[in-house]
Amino acid sequence: MMSMPKPLKYFVAYLRTHLDALIGLIVVGLFLLAAMFAQAIAPFDPETPTDVFRSAPSVTHWFGTDSSGLDVFSRVVYASRIDLFIGVVGTALSMAVGVPLGLLVGYYRGWPSELVMRVSDLLQAFPPFVLAMALVAIVGPQLQNVIFVIAFLTPPVFLRLVRSEVLAFRERTVIEAARCVGNRDYRLLRYYFAPNVIESALVQASVSAGWAIMLTAGLSFVGAGIPVTTPEWGSMVGIGAQMMMTGEWWASFFPGLAIAACVLSFAAVGEAVRILVNPERRP
Amino acid sequence: MRKDGMSEPLLKVRKLVKRFVLKGTDSVVSAVSNVSFQIGRGETLGLVGESGSGKTTVGRCILRVIEPTDGDIIYNGKDVTRLSQREFFPYRRAMQMVFQEPHFSLNPRYTALDTLAEPLKLYGERNRARLRGRVLELLNLVRLDKRNLDVFPHQMSSGQQQRLSIARAIATNPDLVVLDEPTSMLDLSVRAEIIDLLVELQEKTKMAYLFISHDLSTVEYICHRVAVMYLGEIVEFGTVSQVFGSPQHPYSRALLSSVLPPNPATKRSSYILDGEIPSPVNLPHGCFLASRCPEVMPRCREFRQMLRASQDGRAVRCWRVTEELRGISAESRVLQ
Amino acid sequence: MAFSTKASVPAARSEDSACGPNSTEQATLSVRDLHVHFLTYAGVVKAVNGVSLSVRRGEMTALLGESGSGKSVVAWSIFGLIKPPGRVVQGEVLWRGDNVLTMSKGRLRELRGREISLIVSNPRSHLHPLTKVGAQIEAVRAAREGAREATLEALRAVDMPDPLRVYNSYPHELSGGMAQRVLIAMALINSPELVVADDATNALDVTVQRQVLDLMTMRIRQSNASALMITHDLGIVAQYCRRATIVYAGQVYESADTQRLFENPLHPYTQAMIATTRRRRSERLPPALASIAPNPMALPAGCYLAERCPVAMDECRQRMPELQEVEPGHWVRCLRHPGRTATGSANHGGHRADVVIA
Numbered sequence: 001m002m003s004m005p006k007p008l009k010y011f012v013a014y015l016r017t018h019l020d021a022l023i024g025l026i027v028v029g030l031f032l033l034a035a036m037f038a039q040a041i042a043p044f045d046p047e048t049p050t051d052v053f054r055s056a057p058s059v060t061h062w063f064g065t066d067s068s069g070l071d072v073f074s075r076v077v078y079a080s081r082i083d084l085f086i087g088v089v090g091t092a093l094s095m096a097v098g099v100p101l102g103l104l105v106g107y108y109r110g111w112p113s114e115l116v117m118r119v120s121d122l123l124q125a126f127p128p129f130v131l132a133m134a135l136v137a138i139v140g141p142q143l144q145n146v147i148f149v150i151a152f153l154t155p156p157v158f159l160r161l162v163r164s165e166v167l168a169f170r171e172r173t174v175i176e177a178a179r180c181v182g183n184r185d186y187r188l189l190r191y192y193f194a195p196n197v198i199e200s201a202l203v204q205a206s207v208s209a210g211w212a213i214m215l216t217a218g219l220s221f222v223g224a225g226i227p228v229t230t231p232e233w234g235s236m237v238g239i240g241a242q243m244m245m246t247g248e249w250w251a252s253f254f255p256g257l258a259i260a261a262c263v264l265s266f267a268a269v270g271e272a273v274r275i276l277v278n279p280e281r282r283p
Numbered sequence: 284m285r286k287d288g289m290s291e292p293l294l295k296v297r298k299l300v301k302r303f304v305l306k307g308t309d310s311v312v313s314a315v316s317n318v319s320f321q322i323g324r325g326e327t328l329g330l331v332g333e334s335g336s337g338k339t340t341v342g343r344c345i346l347r348v349i350e351p352t353d354g355d356i357i358y359n360g361k362d363v364t365r366l367s368q369r370e371f372f373p374y375r376r377a378m379q380m381v382f383q384e385p386h387f388s389l390n391p392r393y394t395a396l397d398t399l400a401e402p403l404k405l406y407g408e409r410n411r412a413r414l415r416g417r418v419l420e421l422l423n424l425v426r427l428d429k430r431n432l433d434v435f436p437h438q439m440s441s442g443q444q445q446r447l448s449i450a451r452a453i454a455t456n457p458d459l460v461v462l463d464e465p466t467s468m469l470d471l472s473v474r475a476e477i478i479d480l481l482v483e484l485q486e487k488t489k490m491a492y493l494f495i496s497h498d499l500s501t502v503e504y505i506c507h508r509v510a511v512m513y514l515g516e517i518v519e520f521g522t523v524s525q526v527f528g529s530p531q532h533p534y535s536r537a538l539l540s541s542v543l544p545p546n547p548a549t550k551r552s553s554y555i556l557d558g559e560i561p562s563p564v565n566l567p568h569g570c571f572l573a574s575r576c577p578e579v580m581p582r583c584r585e586f587r588q589m590l591r592a593s594q595d596g597r598a599v600r601c602w603r604v605t606e607e608l609r610g611i612s613a614e615s616r617v618l619q
Numbered sequence: 620m621a622f623s624t625k626a627s628v629p630a631a632r633s634e635d636s637a638c639g640p641n642s643t644e645q646a647t648l649s650v651r652d653l654h655v656h657f658l659t660y661a662g663v664v665k666a667v668n669g670v671s672l673s674v675r676r677g678e679m680t681a682l683l684g685e686s687g688s689g690k691s692v693v694a695w696s697i698f699g700l701i702k703p704p705g706r707v708v709q710g711e712v713l714w715r716g717d718n719v720l721t722m723s724k725g726r727l728r729e730l731r732g733r734e735i736s737l738i739v740s741n742p743r744s745h746l747h748p749l750t751k752v753g754a755q756i757e758a759v760r761a762a763r764e765g766a767r768e769a770t771l772e773a774l775r776a777v778d779m780p781d782p783l784r785v786y787n788s789y790p791h792e793l794s795g796g797m798a799q800r801v802l803i804a805m806a807l808i809n810s811p812e813l814v815v816a817d818d819a820t821n822a823l824d825v826t827v828q829r830q831v832l833d834l835m836t837m838r839i840r841q842s843n844a845s846a847l848m849i850t851h852d853l854g855i856v857a858q859y860c861r862r863a864t865i866v867y868a869g870q871v872y873e874s875a876d877t878q879r880l881f882e883n884p885l886h887p888y889t890q891a892m893i894a895t896t897r898r899r900r901s902e903r904l905p906p907a908l909a910s911i912a913p914n915p916m917a918l919p920a921g922c923y924l925a926e927r928c929p930v931a932m933d934e935c936r937q938r939m940p941e942l943q944e945v946e947p948g949h950w951v952r953c954l955r956h957p958g959r960t961a962t963g964s965a966n967h968g969g970h971r972a973d974v975v976i977a
Contacts, residue, residue: 333824333825333826333827334795334824441686470685470686470851471685471851471853471892471895471896472685472891472892472895473685474895475895497824497825499825500896504898537826538825538826540829541825541826541828541829542825542829542854543829543832543852543854543855543857543858544854544857544858545852545853545854545856545857545881545893545896545897546857546881546897547857547858547877547878547881548878548881549857551858555826555829555830555833556826558780559794559796559797559827560794560824560826560827
């Protein structure tokens with residue numbers, strides 16, 4: 001129900017005045033490009049060792065090579081596929097569960113809502129990383145399992161957030177007015193509550209995506225995630241950690257930098273996305 | 284009140300009661316106690332009072348936005364008080380509401396088109412062309428330019444927002460519109476335009492209005508009859524010229540004197556009540572106004588007075604007034 | 620509304636003062652050609668576009684305007700409270716000869732709450748929710764000794780029924796009227812010379828509003844302070860204020876002694892406002908009311924009210940009229956009332972710093 005060109009215009013104006021969002025968007029864009037065109041960009045195959053071991057960044061190997069002779073730059077580029085995929089898909093699934101539940105739990109009172117909240121509390125009571133490790137250990141270290149684990153662990157955040165927004169929004173006169181006009185529960189949830197709470201959920205999503213990447217990286221770092229040969233930033237940091245002892249910093253540094261850059265830029269973009277979703281932010 | 288030989292009134296409210304329990308305590312707030320009145324077709328009834336008077340609650344009970352604790356609401360001869368929300372749905376078409384804060388009663392994610400099409404869609408209209416046509420017609424009725432179709436509420440001025448609210452309320456051709464302080468959040472100039480619009484719409488469609496407000500000059504302008512409320516009860520009732528011209532109840536008189544005349548040459552009156560409006564949680568067992576009334580008598584603190592009607596269709600709830608009236612007219616019926 | 624009342628209170632009048640309109644020497648506060656802009660990422664909001672006004676010693680002046688007229692921004696400027704993204708792009712605010720906008724922090728501290736104080740509306744949102752009322756009033760008081768006594772006295776002075784209990788209460792325990800009285804007590808405790816009341820009784824019930832207004836104006840008058848009443852209510856202007864200045868879209872459109880303003884309103888906007896309050900049911904609304912405010916990011920070149928003015932001429936849309944003194948003490952900005960030109964250079968848009976209307 002939104003008119004298309006105008007939100008974009010304000011988005012651009014926002015980017016012009018908010019450097020952090022602009023940089024964030026550019027960085028995310030670069031990573032997306034890296035993910036999509038990895039084959040064209042990466043000079044070497046990420047899983048085939050070259051015969052240069054542990055060499056510092058040079059003209060041939062921009063980010064150097066690791067202890068197995070694999071080109072770090074190519075691996076970082078290929079890894080963006082996996083990490084971004086996990087980040088985005090995991091968060092999307094998480095939202096798909098958390099947001100509707102949050103709407104329902106915030107709107108309806110009674111024991112079912114209480115039950116859901118307690119389960120959610122329980123889930124959040126465990127240290128997430130430990131729980132993730134345990135789950136992955138149970139279901140096996142594969143890509144899709146990592147995604148599912150994330151989709152399982154993160155909904156409580158969205159649930160809680162959406163619920164509190166719904167609780168606040170239901171006190172507003174507009175809900176009374178909507179009832180007077182003749183709207184009933186389903187329509188209220190779909191056309192009144194949902195569009196008005198989605199904004200904060202999206203901002204949260206940008207943060208959660210970054211967190212999902214961190215979680216994946218962490219799991220791989222301890223060897224609980226994806227198999228080591230597959231390029232993934234976290235596992236790369238793990239592998240390169242051993243080299244750090246001897247002062248060979250590059251194998252851990254660049255993937256680590258990629259993680260940090262990704263997480264930060266997602267967060268920065270998240271702020272800007274509000275302009276797109278919320279017409280009130282466009283005067 | 285009296286029927287005056289008219290046909291069945293559009294809305295009859297009988298002994299309406301609404302009590303709230305304060306969360307976390309056992310205190311009960313009597314927001315509305317025993318309110319009764321009628322509204323005829325095409326008539327405007329004003330409900331006047333300050334905070335705690337219960338006027339807003341009455342409006343919301345009638346439209347079943349809040350459920351009444353007791354009493355009857357009779358619309359066109361049918362008792363709709365105890366219908367479930369589902370059964371009540373078809374009646375909503377005929378009874379609508381306009382709210383106080385235009386910005387907060389509109390969905391910030393709906394364009395004007397969405398807002399106006401919604402009631403039409405809910406009551407069965409599916410055809411896009413007809414929807415659009417009717418929406419344009421509504422915009423025209425409330426004097427909003429059709430460029431506003433794709434505009435969001437926050438892009439409109441408060442006057443325009445209120446016009447949109449009004450358009451939404453009349454979209455299904457209701458018989459009754461409850462207006463809850465429709466102009467208090469608006470500027471003076473905008474207020475006047477909105478009121479004129481309401482009068483014009485009423486002349487065209489013969490809708491009845493329940494006009495809830497604390498703005499006395501607006502009430503005087505737009506209403507035919509008026510009920511003055513204090514702490515959940517009606518304390519005075521009559522036509523506008525009766526109540527505003529010669530108010531009898533001390534509260535009505537104080538309310539009217541607190542208005543500042545917008546003319547330096549007119550002296551402001553000093554008939555003022557003591558103290559402030561007491562909390563509706565612990566209501567006294569005598570007259571509610573006794574602690575503040577400049578004309579209080581000992582009997583007032585002991586006994587509650589009933590609402591007594593006089594010959595000319597007026598009613599007042601006051602011992603002193605009843606005493607004075609007794610000297611004048613022999614008839615005074617107890618109403619509740 | 621005509622009905623017999625009991626005793627009547629005469630409309631407020633301060634002592635008759637024979638000073639002329641241009642006498643700045645008599646003015647304690649003088650705002651001169653103030654322009655305030657707000658820079659947002661969507662554009663520049665021109666909130667105040669050349670407002671000049673004076674408040675004379677011991678006088679109550681009204682600043683009358685609807686929402687969006689910039690009246691609150693003028694109030695903040697008086698206290699030097701305009702901070703980014705707001706900026707005073709032109710003009711001065713003279714208090715006893717010094718420009719508030721260029722004062723040092725120390726001097727501003729002496730000024731705020733002591734020489735000039737502010738009473739706002741929505742009292743409970745402006746009091747600290749976690750501190751007792753008595754402590755909050757004491758915190759405002761300049762002198763340190765005898766604070767408790769002085770505070771209780773201040774509460775008594777605003778007709779508080781049980782000063783000691785209120786002293787020990789938290790703001791949420793007070794009713795709206797009582798909280799407003801607390802704000803008044805805070806504003807008066809240092810015996811300021813000027814009180815700025817920004818829509819002070821807006822949030823109150825009608826009967827309470829009346830009580831509070833009577834009380835506030837009486838105390839101000841008793842302490843010989845001046846007052847600037849910022850409001851949108853013609854009743855308040857008519858009943859309590861000696862002079863009135865009408866603003867619209869950040870500009871002054873008419874300014875006069877209240878009595879004269881109501882007897883002989885010159886600007887079509889003023890006339891329409893006054894007519895609205897007086898009309899009977901059968902009368903139609905005068906069309907002059909500009910209910911659609913101009914966009915402060917894109918102000919028209921001509922008169923801001925030209926769009927809805929029933930007597931607008933073509934010239935009105937092209938040229939901004941200047942503020943002219945049409946009769947002694949009565950200033951209007953309207954091409955239909957040329958009047959005598961005030962002293963000063965001829966300039967576009969009436970933005971002249973040396974024109975002071977009192």
